[in-house]
Amino acid sequence: MGDNNYATIIIMVTISVVQMPRMEGTCLLLLLLLSGGLSTLPPNLKEHHFVNQLMNWTEAQSYCREHFTDLVTVYNSDINQLLRSMAPNLEDWVWLGLYNDRYSWKWSMEGKHFYVGSTHEFxxxxxxxxxxxxANEYCVALQGQTQMDDRPCGDSYPFLCYNASSTSYILVMESRSWSEAQSYCRTYHTDLTSIRRKEEKSNITLTLNGSGVQYVWIGLYRDPWAPWSDNTTSTFTNWAPSEPNNKNSFEYCVSMYSMPGKWYDARCNYKLNFFCFTGEVQNTNTVRSCHHVKH
Ligand SMILES: [Ca+2]
Ligand SMILES: [Ca+2]
Structure with missing residues (x-):
């Protein structure tokens, strides 16, 4: 790929905006100098590169990691404005670095000493x-007695607490949301239960035996739309109305429509243009595998 296949934006900590005249051919250089008031931006210099090639999200990620640092992370609306400023040069859609990691689950009881020396997850x-x-199921319930299902966290189900002092599992037959259930367990016992060992699962099965519940909350959950490709965190989002909707349960990557700059979750295998960035990342773990994003 030659240098004329993408335009470059350089973000620096000053307030003026300079736009270079458009050159013949495909080469366009935008030099945009941004305000020092962008307190949520990482303090380091980042160059953003628009790649005028159609790739699916995973290919785009690989390309950015090979030629630059990673797919772009959007930290605030000013950055979104910056990206939108390139809209006349975009076909329509671009990939951003945000994706929905369906398999990045956490346990409510993560830090408790109960699991020291036992990291196996069951x-x-x-x-x-x-x-x-x-795109609305971020908490986990047991379905029947043995299998797990992600469910909307606002659903009300009975729940399973774990009590560390008596080493017992308590089925609370009150229907509560996942957060309410977690609060209850933390108040009266230790936490919502985990299922991380075979004997733990046996105990839970015994506890549920004959209860007849269809769903019961356990302590497993995940942060929706938390991970960016470069492993940094940004709480800024700019979803289009009714997005993300995970249409047909296949939409795990984030695309941006150029003119309104709004975000849509989309199938990761669509081929779109994309932005990469060059620069330091705060987290050194930038090469983690995203194999699970291939849908
Ligand atoms: Ca589900
Ligand atoms: Ca969508």
């Missing part, structure tokens, strides 16, 4: 789960 998902229906 997970059995029900068939086709986790499916994150409507």
């Amino acid at each position: 997970l059995i998902w029900a068939n086709g789960q986790p499916d994150c229906v409507n």
Whole structure:
């Protein structure tokens, strides 16, 4: 790829904006100098590169990591404005570095000493789960007695607490949301239960035996749309109305429509243009595998 296949934006800590005249051919250089008031921006210099090639999200990520640093992370609306400023040169859609990691689950009881020396996770998902229906299933319930299903956190189910002092598992037959269930368990016991060892699963099965519950909350959950490709965190989002919707349960990567600059979750295998950046990243773990993003 030659240098004329992408335009370059350089972000620096000053306030003026300079736009170079458009050159013949495909080469366009935008030199945009941004305000020092961007307090949420990482303090380091970043160059953003528009890559005028159609690739799916995973290919785009690989390309950015090979030629630059990674797919772009958007930290605030000013950055979004910056990207939008290139809209006349975009076909329509571009990939951003944000994706929905369906398999990045956390346990509510993560830090408790109960699990010291026992990191093995004992997970059995029900068939086709986790499916994150409507991009709205971020908490995990046991379905029946043995299989896990991601469910909307606002759903009300009975729940399983773990009590470390008596080493017991308590089925609370009150229907609560996942957060309410977690609060209850932390108040009266230790936490929502984990299922990370075989004997733990046996105990839970015994506890549920004959209860007849269809779903019961356990302590597994994940942060929706938290991970960016470069492993940094940004709380800024700019979703289009009713997005993300995970249409047909296949949308795990984020695209931006150029003119309104709004974000849409989309199938990762669509071929779109994309932005890469060059620069330091705060987290050194920039080469982690995203194999699970291939859909
Ligand atoms: Ca589900
Ligand atoms: Ca969508």
